[in-house]
Amino acid sequence: MGPEEIVKGIYIVGGSDITDPKDCSVYLIDAGELILIDAGAGASVEAITGNIARLGLDPAKITTVILTHCHIDHVGGAHVFKKQFGPRIFMHELDAGAVERGDDRMTAAHWYGVTFAPLSVDVKISGEEQRLKFPAGDVVCLHTPGHTPGSISVYTDTLAGRVLFGQDIHGPFLAEFGADISRWQKSMERLLALKADILCEGHFGVYRPNEKVAEYIERYLEEYGD
Numbered sequence: 001m002g003p004e005e006i007v008k009g010i011y012i013v014g015g016s017d018i019t020d021p022k023d024c025s026v027y028l029i030d031a032g033e034l035i036l037i038d039a040g041a042g043a044s045v046e047a048i049t050g051n052i053a054r055l056g057l058d059p060a061k062i063t064t065v066i067l068t069h070c071h072i073d074h075v076g077g078a079h080v081f082k083k084q085f086g087p088r089i090f091m092h093e094l095d096a097g098a099v100e101r102g103d104d105r106m107t108a109a110h111w112y113g114v115t116f117a118p119l120s121v122d123v124k125i126s127g128e129e130q131r132l133k134f135p136a137g138d139v140v141c142l143h144t145p146g147h148t149p150g151s152i153s154v155y156t157d158t159l160a161g162r163v164l165f166g167q168d169i170h171g172p173f174l175a176e177f178g179a180d181i182s183r184w185q186k187s188m189e190r191l192l193a194l195k196a197d198i199l200c201e202g203h204f205g206v207y208r209p210n211e212k213v214a215e216y217i218e219r220y221l222e223e224y225g226d
Contacts (some may be wrong), residue, residue, distance in 0.1 A: 003051035006198065006206055007160035009136070013051040016071070016203065019044035022112060024073045024202045027165055028052060029156060032135025033063040037154055037165045038202070041112065042076030049084075062087045064132070066141065067201070068167040069151040069176075070095035072109045072116055079119055090132075092143055093124035095150025106177065125152060144169070144191065146184020147176050153191060164213065168202040170195025170220050181224055186216050 003013045006027075012018065014026030017075045023043035026048055029035040034057060037122045040048060049059040067075050070091070078089055078099075091099065098106035102118035109116040113138045125141050137156060144153040154165040159183075169188065173179035192214060199213040200206050207216050 003055055003116065004169055005055070006200065007158055007163065009158065010156075010163055010200075011052075011055055011057075012200070012206070013055070014040045014044060014048040018051070019047040022073055022076075024071075024079075024167060025200065025205070027140065027200050028055075028057070030057060031137055031139060031156070032121045034059070034061045035064045035066065035134070035139060036062055036081065037066050037200075038074040038167060039077035039081055041073045042080070044112070045077045045080040045084075048077065060085055064134075065089050066139075066152075066154055067091040067095075067121075069097070069148045070098040070103075070107050070163070071148070071168070072112050072114065073097055074167065074202070075107065075119070076109075076112075076114070076116065079117060082119070088122040089119065090123045090125060090141065091121050092141075092150035092152050093126050094145070095148055096121040096124045097191055108177070142190065144184075144187035146180055147171055147173065147185045148179065151187075153187075155194060155196060160208075162194060163198045163200065164191065164194060164196035165200045166191060166202070166217075169217065170201070170204070171224070173224070184224070185221060188221055196216055 009030040011028045027037040052059045130141045198208045
């Protein structure tokens with residue numbers, strides 16, 4: 001598989017079957033500036049940037065990298081993107097600490113047999129929501145704790161409908177990472193209320209239309225319900 005356009009201006013450029021088996025799904029938004037949603041595990045940055053170029057876009061125009069939570073398969077490549085292109089790194093303050101101190105356990109780097117060097121986070125999202133403004137439209141970061149304390153989900157409204165980036169909303173839910181099922185359930189209800197038309201998930205692909213998005217989330221709510 002290779003990179004592909006999901007809807008106009010939104011692409012998948014990395015993932016376990018696209019760039020490296022260790023990678024989460026890596027998405028790109030062209031909002032007049034390029035916004036990367038997560039950065040892969042680290043070894044595949046060259047492949048990801050190559051995929052961006054294959055789509056006719058210039059990786060040097062990446063101004064923003066949004067890290068949805070602190071795990072290595074999502075944050076590992078951020079160092080390289082930062083060094084090569086100088087984007088601002090965004091993530092929620094509750095997960096930023098693990099990244100900034102290079103915590104091999106909280107980032108799950110030890111699971112992968114790698115080390116994670118400390119990475120400075122430029123913008124720490126706080127509270128329930130932060131709206132980021134770009135030339136071609138807004139991108140909204142929502143605090144959706146559960147998988148980790150500082151997990152966020154991201155959405156943007158396009159001509160094709162509302163696109164939700166819900167990385168790892170399926171879990172897993174491990175105590176060592178500060179998981180909280182009760183908070184996750186509330187987070188999922190919040191995501192359902194968005195009535196997204198497309199879900200770009202962190203490991204299992206893209207779901208559409210809204211009925212499929214809701215079905216995906218509700219299946220996990222039922223699985224992990226009381």
